[in-house]
Amino acid sequence: xxxxxxxxxxxxxxxxxxxxxxxxxxxxxxxxxxxxxxxxxxxxxxxxxxxxxxxxxxxxxxxxxxxxxxxxxxxxxxxxxxxxxxxxxxxxxxxxxxxxxxxxxxxxxxxxx
Amino acid sequence: xxxxxxxxxxxxxxxxxxxxxxxxxxxxxxxxxxxxxxxxxxxxxxxxxxxxxxxxxxxxxxxxxxxxxxxxxxxxxxxxxxxxxxxxxxxxxxxxxxxxxxxxxxxxxxxxx
Numbered sequence: 001x002x003x004x005x006x007x008x009x010x011x012x013x014x015x016x017x018x019x020x021x022x023x024x025x026x027x028x029x030x031x032x033x034x035x036x037x038x039x040x041x042x043x044x045x046x047x048x049x050x051x052x053x054x055x056x057x058x059x060x061x062x063x064x065x066x067x068x069x070x071x072x073x074x075x076x077x078x079x080x081x082x083x084x085x086x087x088x089x090x091x092x093x094x095x096x097x098x099x100x101x102x103x104x105x106x107x108x109x110x111x112x113x
Numbered sequence: 114x115x116x117x118x119x120x121x122x123x124x125x126x127x128x129x130x131x132x133x134x135x136x137x138x139x140x141x142x143x144x145x146x147x148x149x150x151x152x153x154x155x156x157x158x159x160x161x162x163x164x165x166x167x168x169x170x171x172x173x174x175x176x177x178x179x180x181x182x183x184x185x186x187x188x189x190x191x192x193x194x195x196x197x198x199x200x201x202x203x204x205x206x207x208x209x210x211x212x213x214x215x216x217x218x219x220x221x222x223x224x225x226x
Contacts, residue, residue, distance in 0.1 A: 004156070033212045043202070043216035056213045090156055100145045100206050102214065104156030 002027065004093050004105035012111045018079040021108045025072050025093030031055075032074040033102060034066060037088040046089075049074055050096070078110075086112045116140045117205050119217035127225055132190040134220050136203030139184060143205035147214065148177060148188050151200045160201075161188070193224045 005024045013019050025032050033056075034046040045058040049068035066076040072093075078085055088109050092102035118137045126132045138146075144165040149157035163170040163177045163186065170177050176189045190197055200221050204214040 031212045033214075035216075042218045043204075043214075045213050045215070048210075048212035050212065056210055058213075092156075094212060100147060100211050100214070101159045101162060102212070103159065104149075106154070106156050 004091055004103055006089075006091050006105035006108050008108060009106065010109045010111075012113060013081050014113055015081055015083060017081050018077065019081060019110060020075055020077045021089055021091075021110075023074045023076075023091030023093075023105060025074070025091075026103055028095065029093035029103070030072050030096050031094045031099065032068055032072065033092045033094075034074070034076050035090045035092065036060075037090055037107070038086075043090075046076065081112045083112050086110060114139070115218075116143075117203055117215050117217040119201075119203055119220050121220050122218070123221045123223070125223045125225065126193050128195055129192045132188075132193045132197065132222055132224065134188040134190075134201050134203075134222065136186050136188075136217055137184060138186075138205050140205070140207075140215070141184075142207040142209075143215075144208055145206045145211070146177070146179060146186050147204045147206070148175075149202045149204060149216075150197075151202060151219070157202055190222075193222075195224050195226050198222055198224050 031050045033048040036044045048056040068074045088107045090107045092104045147162040148160040151157045200219045203217040
């Protein structure tokens with residue numbers, strides 16, 4: 001079974017631009033969560049989607065948004081990029097509600113200049 | 114307020130010996146605890162977990178112990194192998210937010226041949 005895939009793997013953007021990151025979960029998994037990982041802040045939870053509905057949201061500004069499609073694929077969007085948004089963005093999938101174990105993709109390394 | 118803490122940033126052990134990684138948490142709502150392993154340029158990989166109704170869970174060379182009264186858990190690796198060298202993250206979840214894990218900052222384990 002294929003693992004979680006994320007595209008693109010690397011991205012360089014300029015301040016003020018926007019970016020869209022994509023995540024394809026493991027086949028059959030319906031829950032997708034997004035995390036931001038930085039050296040200073042560690043893992044920060046962004047949001048979780050289940051069956052196209054946002055179930056949880058972390059403490060991030062409204063510039064960060066996401067969505068999930070009917071095939072469980074998910075995208076996250078960051079508008080008006082700031083230097084501090086430079087991070088590794090990780091997507092994780094799990095089978096469904098109440099599943100604690102998450103399967104992570106390799107991440108998208110975003111650099112904002 | 115960091116709810117999950119791994120106080121040792123690094124640990125070095127000799128091949129064949131035991132590795133003990135520690136984790137403390139503060140939130141009493143957490144009822145499920147997980148350990149993930151991460152290699153460079155890869156996403157975290159689920160390793161082992163434990164429910165709050167148990168105090169021990171084993172999977173091959175890996176054992177996780179949970180002390181709820183002390184809000185402390187530990188991961189034991191016996192015997193340690195060079196391939197175990199990686200960053201280990203402790204994570205905690207609450208049932209109501211199963212898709213949202215709170216992570217520690219990680220412990221870098223180096224197993225020397």
